[in-house]
Amino acid sequence: MPKWIIYISLALGYKAISASKRHPFWGERTDMKKLVRDGIEQLVPYPPGKPIEELERELGITGSIKLASNENPLGPSPKAMEAIKEKLSTLNRYPDGSGYYLKSSLSEKFDLPVDQIILGNGSNEIIELTIRTFLNPGEEALQPFPTFLVYEKIVRAAGGKMISVPLKDFNIDLNSMKRAIGPHTKVVFIANPNNPTGAALSQKDLMAFLQDIPEHLIVVLDEAYIEFVTDPEVANGLNLLEHHPHLVVLRTFSKLYGLAGLRIGYGFSSKKIINYMNRVRQPFNVNSLAQTAALAALDDEAFVQRTLELVRDGLKQLATGLKQMGISFMPTHTNFLLIKAPLGGKATYERMLREGVIIRAMDSFGLPDHIRITVGLPEENIRFLKAFQKILEEEAHA
Numbered sequence: 001m002p003k004w005i006i007y008i009s010l011a012l013g014y015k016a017i018s019a020s021k022r023h024p025f026w027g028e029r030t031d032m033k034k035l036v037r038d039g040i041e042q043l044v045p046y047p048p049g050k051p052i053e054e055l056e057r058e059l060g061i062t063g064s065i066k067l068a069s070n071e072n073p074l075g076p077s078p079k080a081m082e083a084i085k086e087k088l089s090t091l092n093r094y095p096d097g098s099g100y101y102l103k104s105s106l107s108e109k110f111d112l113p114v115d116q117i118i119l120g121n122g123s124n125e126i127i128e129l130t131i132r133t134f135l136n137p138g139e140e141a142l143q144p145f146p147t148f149l150v151y152e153k154i155v156r157a158a159g160g161k162m163i164s165v166p167l168k169d170f171n172i173d174l175n176s177m178k179r180a181i182g183p184h185t186k187v188v189f190i191a192n193p194n195n196p197t198g199a200a201l202s203q204k205d206l207m208a209f210l211q212d213i214p215e216h217l218i219v220v221l222d223e224a225y226i227e228f229v230t231d232p233e234v235a236n237g238l239n240l241l242e243h244h245p246h247l248v249v250l251r252t253f254s255k256l257y258g259l260a261g262l263r264i265g266y267g268f269s270s271k272k273i274i275n276y277m278n279r280v281r282q283p284f285n286v287n288s289l290a291q292t293a294a295l296a297a298l299d300d301e302a303f304v305q306r307t308l309e310l311v312r313d314g315l316k317q318l319a320t321g322l323k324q325m326g327i328s329f330m331p332t333h334t335n336f337l338l339i340k341a342p343l344g345g346k347a348t349y350e351r352m353l354r355e356g357v358i359i360r361a362m363d364s365f366g367l368p369d370h371i372r373i374t375v376g377l378p379e380e381n382i383r384f385l386k387a388f389q390k391i392l393e394e395e396a397h398a
């Protein structure tokens with residue numbers, strides 16, 4: 001056979017092989033489903049709410065109020081705002097990677113050693129750190145359902161499996177949770193008080209649960225709303241640390257202190273657990289303005305008291321108005337209310353939007369007949385009640 005035929009055959013063969021190797025990961029034929037890690041294809045992106053200004057422009061309305069994300073309606077802590085002004089000129093520097101001053105202040109406030117405290121870019125980041133530190137792909141986490149949607153998202157994104165245990169009469173069913181623990185369970189999530197119900201577990205029940213479950217489990221006790229609790233029977237994670245060796249208690253500056261936009265939360269656990277999580281943590285995970293604001297906010301007792309009073313009075317105002325309308329709602333230990341919506345959650349959300357009141361439909365939480373609203377300023381609560389009554393009356397006359 002002439003040599004040139006051999007050369008051409010080899011060249012054509014090489015081209016075919018290299019093209020087939022590239023498929024399906026390169027060029028136009030890239031199959032993204034094969035490119036992403038296992039399990040990512042099935043995740044749904046967090047629905048990105050439009051900015052209020054954009055919604056208003058589209059609907060041709062002005063002066064909307066937002067009661068959708070359990071934020072503080074009073075704004076941020078004034079002391080925090082003052083403190084970050086002075087910090088602005090240092091933004092050329094990286095933040096303090098150890099969070100020295102804030103952790104020292106938290107340590108003093110809660111009488112806990114500094115090495116049992118971790119800071120996060122929102123408490124959400126500490127959920128993520130816990131999972132990345134402890135959950136191997138294929139292992140299971142357990143949660144009540146409905147609860148905060150972020151737990152499942154983080155577990156599944158890490159290749160874990162989430163087992164959901166239904167609430168019983170809107171309360172976390174600790175007995176069923178205990179029964180659902182299996183050989184592959186590694187992490188247990190409990191939001192106390194729970195979002196979106198506002199219900200809370202007692203110290204007695206939660207302590208018994210923690211003492212009963214296998215010691216090796218990592219228990220994430222999310223206390224994002226704990227500061228709003230007034231009932232002394234409700235569990236407090238700080239008093240539970242000694243009752244389970246692997247308890248991670250989460251707190252946030254997003255709610256009571258009004259710093260949701262800065263993203264800062266903190267966690268308490270054993271020295272060993274915090275040490276492992278610090279190995280996974282990015283060195284500068286909490287920005288410098290957030291650290292400065294949080295430090296000042298911790299000391300802003302006047303703002304804390306104003307917020308707690310506002311929430312307490314607002315809940316009474318909303319409860320009275322809803323009862324007058326004959327609408328049922330869950331008793332709450334938080335700054336939000338889960339409300340039964342006779343028109344259905346989604347339709348209520350859409351119609352309230354047109355009235356300039358932004359609330360949260362609960363279909364993504366598996367509660368299509370409910371809405372959740374955050375306690376607002378007194379005038380915002382009135383606005384909600386009036387708009388809610390209006391849409392109910394419109395429906396009755398339709």
Ligand SMILES: Cc1ncc(COP(=O)(O)O)c(C=O)c1O
Binds near residue numbers: 194222254265
């Ligand atoms: C149960 C629960 N945990 C945590 C958070 C948010 O935490 P952060 O803003 O600190 O990330 C929320 C906010 O809605 C929540 O409801």
